[in-house]
């Protein structure tokens with residue numbers, strides 16, 4: 001079989017808090033193929049962005065361990081200058097917050113032009129401007145000639161996000177990482193941006209990692225989905241299996257948080273992902289959020305188990321998991 005575009009093996013990313021390092025990404029392995037969208041979902045604090053920044057090697061002070069093979073080559077061993085050549089060219093990222101991703105002092109047209117220049121130093125000034133205008137048009141910016149000269153603060157949030165996307169796709173990256181690309185946008189613009197990402201995948205056969213809170217977006221866009229909790233992948237499967245047969249209690253709870261038509265009450269597991277320094281590191285990390293499940297249901301060292309081809313779930317607790325009924329729930333959470 002052909003090598004995947006991206007293969008991550010046992011990746012861990014640790015941040016220093018006080019005098020200790022804590023793993024925000026803990027022994028993650030996954031792959032992304034060409035022409036594939038891998039969705040990554042999970043609550044705030046589950047390690048999605050830390051994973052994305054690690055793949056791009058954009059963490060300055062974090063400790064990163066493991067292998068990141070891009071087209072078969074371990075980019076962890078590349079010099080910074082080699083990594084700079086890859087970034088923005090073969091692999092690019094759409095950041096969550098367009099304001100921090102853009103230079104406030106430079107007209108947006110020049111910022112897109114700079115990305116082109118960096119990786120295609122031989123194109124003429126005229127060609128470059130033409131290509132920038134084409135990109136502005138492609139990301140749905142009206143009056144590209146006018147916007148070309150504008151500064152980021154003169155544009156709306158949606159327009160800025162489109163500029164960030166134009167920069168990311170300027171050099172037709174083989175791997176695109178989109179970290180919550182549409183969270184701040186209204187529904188119509190969101191749909192247009194997702195269409196753009198889909199076109200990029202279809203036209204250029206790029207591999208895409210799409211990080212999002214929005215399960216609707218995942219259902220629509222992703223080919224496969226990885227669910228992250230407390231730095232670990234707890235379930236990974238193709239999108240149909242994940243939505244039709246979610247197994248891990250966390251995945252089931254996430255899916256329940258999306259109201260379905262005609263449903264009057266949703267079972268959602270309460271609580272949040274604990275802060276990094278308080279994450280449980282032994283046994284099943286989710287066990288504290290499902291205290292009604294017998295402790296013997298959990299594995300001592302939870303592994304990812306392949307339950308059907310390509311569908312992996314961590315820990316054995318999913319086998320005994322159920323959502324408590326109202327009476328039992330009142331006993332667990334109180335009558336609030």
Ligand SMILES: Nc1ncnc2c1ncn2[C@@H]1O[C@H](COP(=O)(O)OP(=O)(O)OP(=O)(O)O)[C@@H](O)[C@H]1O
Pocket residue numbers: 015016017024042043044045046047048049050051274275276
């Ligand atoms: N630079 C840092 N220094 C210390 N801790 C960090 C740093 N960056 C992230 N963390 C911590 O690592 C954990 C994972 O954070 P991360 O931003 O990856 O989560 P996330 O799933 O992307 O959340 P969100 O959806 O809110 O972006 C969190 O506990 C976060 O506080």
